[in-house]
Amino acid sequence: MAGSAPRTGSERKTDVLAKLDARHADAWVASASSAGKAHLVPLSYAWDGERIILAIQQTSATARNITASDRARLALGGTRDVVMIDATLDAVVELERASPQLADGYAQQADWDPRSAGGGYVFVLLLPERIQAWREADEIAGRTLMRAGAWLV
Amino acid sequence: MAGSAPRTGSERKTDVLAKLDARHADAWVASASSAGKAHLVPLSYAWDGERIILAIQQTSATARNITASDRARLALGGTRDVVMIDATLDAVVELERASPQLADGYAQQADWDPRSAGGGYVFVLLLPERIQAWREADEIAGRTLMRAGAWLV
Numbered sequence: 001m002a003g004s005a006p007r008t009g010s011e012r013k014t015d016v017l018a019k020l021d022a023r024h025a026d027a028w029v030a031s032a033s034s035a036g037k038a039h040l041v042p043l044s045y046a047w048d049g050e051r052i053i054l055a056i057q058q059t060s061a062t063a064r065n066i067t068a069s070d071r072a073r074l075a076l077g078g079t080r081d082v083v084m085i086d087a088t089l090d091a092v093v094e095l096e097r098a099s100p101q102l103a104d105g106y107a108q109q110a111d112w113d114p115r116s117a118g119g120g121y122v123f124v125l126l127l128p129e130r131i132q133a134w135r136e137a138d139e140i141a142g143r144t145l146m147r148a149g150a151w152l153v
Numbered sequence: 154m155a156g157s158a159p160r161t162g163s164e165r166k167t168d169v170l171a172k173l174d175a176r177h178a179d180a181w182v183a184s185a186s187s188a189g190k191a192h193l194v195p196l197s198y199a200w201d202g203e204r205i206i207l208a209i210q211q212t213s214a215t216a217r218n219i220t221a222s223d224r225a226r227l228a229l230g231g232t233r234d235v236v237m238i239d240a241t242l243d244a245v246v247e248l249e250r251a252s253p254q255l256a257d258g259y260a261q262q263a264d265w266d267p268r269s270a271g272g273g274y275v276f277v278l279l280l281p282e283r284i285q286a287w288r289e290a291d292e293i294a295g296r297t298l299m300r301a302g303a304w305l306v
Contacts, residue, residue: 026232026233027232028181028193028228028232030191030192030193031191032185032190033189035189036185036186036188036189036218037185037224038183038184038222038225038226039183039191039226040181040183040227040228042232065189068189069189071190071191072191073192073193075193075195078231079179079180079181079195080179082195084193084194
């Protein structure tokens, strides 16, 4: 991207939505325990237009942290084409209680179906609260695209 | 990597050290506030053979979190060629108190010199405590390469 001009907010939003819609992609998911210990793992995700959907082992540190703190911070993309998302917990849905729309939508986008993974998974639905996107230092200005759950662009 | 056999522990250690030694590379750095809020940012890093060196703005959430909790969790590499590092804080060193070896070593590997960045940065030195490396599901077994600060391979 060296030499290219900083993207406009509108271009960045388009790129963010493309990443949210990407098939078979992973997010870095950071969460924290109530004791203040950070956890970080790569996880497949899906996007239903409003919420980021993760399928997480119910007993994992990530599931416990997000359930306790009601929030997570996610990164999509590489370290020099970053989308940072601060999200709040919308719902935790047991697989057997998930609607076909939710479960099939996740399986289709993530290219992996937790219903065939032998149990122990839950869907964790996260609502983006703040979204930032930047590539290099010249894109730090204007990096905030969503604030308090509302797109700014 | 599809189709290749799972790497041995020794091969993984070699790959981890190559990532730690990589020039102009970024780590995903997760930290948590004492209130249990996770933070996550991409940061340039260097490796002196024992410690991961970050240069962080002193007032940033990451610096505050690591200073308060004495720990961070880092990811090197992509989501399907992962190195996960749980690290403890060894020292926070103000730029003007950093040895030339530390500051020059960081600048050389990171390809960026915080001494010319206009102030406000500190070096944060992190000691790996646990290191795990995996690519796909077939590498989950055997992923732990360092425990309690000691290489297992």
